[in-house]
Structures are given as C-alpha cells and as structure tokens.
Amino acid sequence: MKHFWPALPKCVIRRCSLVPLVLLGVVAPCHAVPLLDQSFTTPSNLGGVINECCAFIAQTYTGGLSGTLAGVNIDVQSSSRFPLHVAVRRVTGGVPNSLLLGETTLSSSSAPLSLLITFPEEIEQVAGAQYAIAANYVGAPPPGPGQSQGVWIGAIGNFYSGGESFASLDGTSWFQLGPADLHFQTFVEVVPEPTTLFVFATAAGLGLALWRRRRRKEPGRHAHFADSSAPKSP
Numbered sequence: 001m002k003h004f005w006p007a008l009p010k011c012v013i014r015r016c017s018l019v020p021l022v023l024l025g026v027v028a029p030c031h032a033v034p035l036l037d038q039s040f041t042t043p044s045n046l047g048g049v050i051n052e053c054c055a056f057i058a059q060t061y062t063g064g065l066s067g068t069l070a071g072v073n074i075d076v077q078s079s080s081r082f083p084l085h086v087a088v089r090r091v092t093g094g095v096p097n098s099l100l101l102g103e104t105t106l107s108s109s110s111a112p113l114s115l116l117i118t119f120p121e122e123i124e125q126v127a128g129a130q131y132a133i134a135a136n137y138v139g140a141p142p143p144g145p146g147q148s149q150g151v152w153i154g155a156i157g158n159f160y161s162g163g164e165s166f167a168s169l170d171g172t173s174w175f176q177l178g179p180a181d182l183h184f185q186t187f188v189e190v191v192p193e194p195t196t197l198f199v200f201a202t203a204a205g206l207g208l209a210l211w212r213r214r215r216r217k218e219p220g221r222h223a224h225f226a227d228s229s230a231p232k233s234p
Helices: 010-017 019-031 194-217
Strands: 034-040 046-050 056-062 067-074 084-092 095-105 130-137 150-156 165-168 174-176 180-182 184-189
Touching: 046 056, 046 130, 046 180, 056 095, 056 150, 056 180, 056 184, 067 084, 067 130, 095 130, 095 165, 095 174, 130 150, 165 180
Parallel strands: none
Antiparallel strands: 034 184, 046 150, 056 130, 056 165, 067 184, 084 095, 084 130, 150 180, 165 174
C-alpha cells in the first residue's frame, strides 16, 4: 500500500515562515522571570531589634544582576500588632540614604524568608550598585527600652561581603550596627539582550528552511490524493 502525502498549501507555508517573527515577539516576556540575585540566610546568631534603640533597621547589598527588582525576602520575627513597613533605599558611600525606590506595608508584623515581598513601584537595579532594604513598624510608639516590635534575624561577622547592617532613629541618619549582616534575598527580572533574541530567531528560521528543503526531497511528498469518483479505465 502506498501512502500519499498532500502538498502543503502555499498559505500554510507563508504562515510557517512567520513563526520566527512571532517567537521573536514573545520570547522576551517568557524569559523575564525572577532570578535569585543576592542571598544571605545562614547562620543565625544575631537579632537586629526593630524599635528598641532605633525605629529603622536596614541591610545593604550590592546588585549582581541588572534588571527590575521583582521582590525581596527578609527574616523578621514579631508578635506586634503594628504592621511591618519594608522599603528599598538608595545607598551613598555604603550608607543608606533617605531616597526611597520602593516601599510597601505588609498586612502582618512578621516576614519569614519564605515570603516574597513585592513593591508597587518598578525598581530598576544596576549590577554593581548598592541598595538598602529597610524595615520599621507603622504606628509604633517612639523607640526606646521595652518598645521592641520585632527582630530581624542575622549573624555576627562579615558573612555577606556586599553590604552591612545599619540602624536609624529617623530614617535619615544611619549608623552601622557592627560587623554583622541580616538575613535577606533579592530577586531580579532580567530581560535577554537583543543579541540573544536575534540568535534565537535566526536559529528558528534556519530550522524551518531545512525542514521545508527536506520535505521537497522526500519522494511522494507532493503527490495528491486520487479522486475516487473518477471513472476507471478498462
């Protein structure tokens, strides 16, 4: 029994030729996924107390990827009735400053490392630049002895070389807590370079061309189905 393969209509071939262009248009959003950039999550032998000596506690970090900051994780334990406010700040000379790049207030007073904290603002991160993650409690009483609202877990020592831990009374003037770092993670959305997209589209186009060429060379590919209603010759 012979198998007959109908030839592809020209309209189908023309549509197939558009596949690389379609892929080129959708590949960027598909690849803009959050990637883990900076991380310090262990050991745990320190607690940065929020609202005890100071209203604000912060950890600086150095961006490793350029892109959009998708979110951060911090490690804050609390039983306070006041909501936790988290902000990303600019850093000047290694010290946090008062310029907020993004901020959000959580619905709870704690923030485990498993919670991805996102921001309504689009925060552009540049590799090699420093940023600060700062936390305080909205509506909390003035800081002082016995006014602790939460503890940001971390470790004594320079375990994370790209930043330091800081504290501030007013969110403007900051001082270093010492040789210590606080647990955090950052996630960045990285969009592929135009060169990457061009290579992908070119490869897709070449693959389609080879597929069409192979189909032309295979026997019987362009035969049409016989008309069963046609009269048979004697």
